[in-house]
Amino acid sequence: MVAYDPNNIFGKILRGELPCHKVYEDDKALAFLDIMPRAPGHTLVLPKSPARNMLDVSSDDLAHVMSVAQKVAKAAMKTFGADGITIQQFNESAGGQVVFHLHVHVIPRKTGEALKPPASAKEKPEVLAEHAKKLAAALA
Numbered sequence: 001m002v003a004y005d006p007n008n009i010f011g012k013i014l015r016g017e018l019p020c021h022k023v024y025e026d027d028k029a030l031a032f033l034d035i036m037p038r039a040p041g042h043t044l045v046l047p048k049s050p051a052r053n054m055l056d057v058s059s060d061d062l063a064h065v066m067s068v069a070q071k072v073a074k075a076a077m078k079t080f081g082a083d084g085i086t087i088q089q090f091n092e093s094a095g096g097q098v099v100f101h102l103h104v105h106v107i108p109r110k111t112g113e114a115l116k117p118p119a120s121a122k123e124k125p126e127v128l129a130e131h132a133k134k135l136a137a138a139l140a
Ligand code: 5GP
Pocket: 009, 020, 021, 032, 033, 034, 035, 036, 037, 089, 090, 096, 097, 098, 099, 100, 103, 118, 119
């Protein structure tokens, strides 16, 4: 197993060295919008502990992240008028992981609307700011 590298982009966001469109935070987890959403409201939920992915995270931290993902999913259903939610989580390059701090994707879905390809287009900052504000309000 490769060791956790704190210089990954989500590690920098967790330390406040890079900005994010935050939707939820508690003592053990942070959730913010994906800058290249596969659908409006696409959110990433991370443990604050330095876990590379599901293969090295503690079961307690993983359980907490999933519980926050559930809260975000329920709030996103209302906020984005979704018909469903897709959860994705990738482990190591072979498993599709690109950023090596554990994160769970929570993606609101509408019936008949396909997901955009991964990392295909950056959303406008003003759109992300508006979506984050609405989702954070629903989670407060
Ligand atoms: P994964 O590692 O799960 O395959 O994908 C990483 C995800 O992080 C992608 O969905 C990508 O759009 C997103 N991403 C990459 N860089 C940034 C960033 O700087 N900020 C945010 N909020 N998301 C990012």
